[in-house]
Amino acid sequence: MNLLSPLDPVPAIFNTANRAPLLDVIILLVFRCDWAKYFADLxxxxxxxxxxxxxxxxxxxxxxxxxxxxxxxxSFADLPETWTCPQCGAAKDDFKEMK
Ligand SMILES: [Zn+2]
Known part of the structure; x- marks a missing residue:
């Protein structure tokens, strides 16, 4: 199954026969669009x-x-403000983002 006509410039990721074409199309769309970064950040x-x-x-x-x-x-942001550390009872404010 080939979604591109032979005249189209074929990106390298399409050249491997074993890849699922739909997956490649999704990857291509995602990496071309600005919202790719948005979703990566999300x-x-x-x-x-x-x-x-x-x-x-x-x-x-x-x-x-x-x-x-x-x-x-x-996500941590989804936790209710009343949520506390299960181990010591500390408030959400006492938590730090891990690098
Ligand atoms: Zn704690």
């Missing part, structure tokens, strides 16, 4: 880990905080 924010400066507990958005009924995939 992903970074969503995956950003925060560490408690009091006890060292790390909030990982991938895991959430089941004890406080925080679903996996919740």
């Amino acid at each position: 992903n970074l924010i969503m995956a950003q880990k925060y560490q408690c400066t009091i006890c060292g507990y790390i909030y990982d958005p991938e895991k959430g905080d089941p004890d406080s009924k925080i679903a996996p995939g919740s």
Whole structure:
């Protein structure tokens, strides 16, 4: 299956026969558009880990905080202001972004 006519300049990522054409089209569209950076940044924010400066507990958005009924995939910003460190009870303000 070839989505491009032979006359089109074929980007290098299309040259590998084993790749899924649809995936390549998506990659191409994403990297051509300005909002690619927006989504990349958004992903970074969503995956950003925060560490408690009091006890060292790390909030990982991938895991959430089941004890406080925080679903996996919740970013730190999504946590309610009333959320506290599950280990030491420190407030959200006591958490620092991890590099
Ligand atoms: Zn803590």
